Amino acid sequence: MSLDQPDGRQPDHPVAPQFPARWSPRSFTDQTLTKADVMSLLEAxxxxPSASNLQPWRFVWALRGEPEFAAILGCLTGNNPLWAGRAAALIAVASKDRIPGRDGAEQVNRTAGFDTGAAWMSLALQAQAMGLVTHAMGGFGVDDLxxxxxxxxxxxxxxxxxVGHQGAAEALPETLRPREVPNRRQPLAETSFHGRF
Known part of the structure; x- marks a missing residue:
């Protein structure tokens, strides 16, 4: 996969090219992945990084063609089912939110979501290094999934x-094709502050 910077994804400050080159396409080819491919993603x-090395992330994955893939796909909502079925793999991402406290009683792990987000980004960058693309979705039926x-x-x-190999925008339903472009990012002045908000 090329790490050329897509239009509108030019960083304002020096960063490694993998960061602005990564985006979230919806179009996938019919190429498959192997279990070994998925294991590389999960290994990354x-x-x-993980607070107190608790590693709260949990992944449930399936390859296209497996009944578990169809089951996960069936839980997606909105436009997601229109394109996600062509992905080579679907991975449900969860966090383990409770940990044993010092007194032995369970307590909330307040960094579980933060750490799980770091794990997802590691997975996404590993996919990019393997010539794959990823698209994370929040549109799913929580109870069903x-x-x-x-x-x-x-x-x-x-x-x-x-997760899969990037396909052409023309493979998407016509209503989704205009969105098949890398999006822009807010300027740092809107998201980061020196000393205080």
């Missing part, structure tokens, strides 16, 4: 990630 996620993946108590579903 495994090495994400929890049932499909047998989500344990004390866990929160965060996203479903579609």
């Amino acid at each position: 996620a495994r090495w994400a 929890a049932r499909v993946v047998a989500l344990p108590g004390g866990h929160t579903l965060q996203a479903v990630v579609a």
Whole structure:
């Protein structure tokens, strides 16, 4: 995969090219992935930073053609089912939100979502290094997906990630084609502050 900077994705400050080059296409080819490919993605996620090394991220994955893939796909909402079925793999991302406290009683792990987000980004960058693209979705039926993946108590579903080889925009339904471009980012002045908000 090329790390050329797409139009509108020029950084204002020096960064490694992988960051502005990564975006979230919806179009996938019919190429497949292997279990070994998915294990590489999950291995990258495994090495994400984690508060107290608790590693609260949890992933449930399936390859296109497997019944589990169809089950996860069936939980997607909005426009997501129109394109995500062509992905080579779907990965449900959850966080384990409770941990044993010093007194042995369970308590909330307030950094679980933060750490799980770091793991997802590691997965996304590994996919990019492998010539793949990823698209994370928040549009899914929470109760349906929890049932499909047998989500344990004390866990929160965060996203479903579609992974595969990037396809042409023309393969998408006509209504989605105009959106098949890298989006822009807000300027740093709107999202980061020196010393205080």
